[in-house]
Amino acid sequence: MAGATSAESGLRADARRNVEQIRSAAIGAFQGQGLTVPLEEVARAAGVSKATIFNRFGGRIGLIEAVIEEVVASELFAVIDHTRSIGDIGERVAYYLTAIRDLQYRQPAFNDVLLQAFPGSPQLMEICRVGSEANEExxxxxxxxxxxxxxxxxxxxxxxxxxxxxxxxxxxxxSRDDYDRRTCYLLDGIRGRSSAPDGW
Known part of the structure; x- marks a missing residue:
């Protein structure tokens, strides 16, 4: 009986280790390449088989659900919270749009969220809802x-x-320089007269 308990404990430890390895690999892959990265690449980085990802997470949607907080949500929600703390409305608009475009450039997974690439993920769709509400606000x-x-x-x-x-x-x-320059053009194009530079 003791031997069986020890074996079960070993299996549970292996399973937990697999889960953490897959989570870590998925975070890195999603941040670097987006949510559509082949699961074979995630499995290879985690040192497991693709079948193990399905066994532990049920597939891509389950894996997205398991890590989307770390990959996208926490940073986006921090941008939204900071935006709300800025008193001057012109500065608030400039910060928000600049920060969102920065996220888009740095985090391919954020673009997959914006494009609702996986509508079967409740958490992804909730992030979209929160983002839409922030835009409207x-x-x-x-x-x-x-x-x-x-x-x-x-x-x-x-x-x-x-x-x-x-x-x-x-x-x-x-290039990053070109991208940031176009962010400035975009901001200049949507500004009203009250926040336009002198001579606009």
Whole structure:
């Protein structure tokens, strides 16, 4: 009986180790290549078989659910929280859009979230919902102040970040300098007169 208990304990320890190795490999792969990275690559990095990923997580959706907090949600929610803490509405808009585009450039998985690449993941869809609410909240606060063009809407903001996600995922990746310069162009294009530079 004692031998059986020891064997079961060993199996549980192996299973826990496999789970942590897979989680760590998935976080690295998703952050580097996005949520569509082949599971074979995750398995190889974790030192397990692809079948083990299915056994432990049920497949890609389960794996996404297990690590999406570390990969995307925590950083996005920190951006949203910091945005809300900025008093000046013009600065709030500039920070939010710059930070979101920075996330898009650095984290391919964030673009997969924006594109709702895996609608079967409840957590991914919840991140989208929270992001959409943050967009609407920001635009609702900014438009009456004159910080944004009066015709600019939350749908426009959503379209801009989705367009960027599509370009980064499927197009030629720009240099960081070019990307940041285009962020400045974008901000200049949506600013209202109250937040435009002198001489605008």
């Amino acid at each position: 920001l635009i609702a606060a900014a438009r009456p102040s004159g910080a944004l063009r009066p015709e600019f809407t939350a749908d426009d903001l959503h379209a801009l970040v989705v367009d960027s996600a599509l370009a980064l995922k499927h197009g030629k990746r720009p």
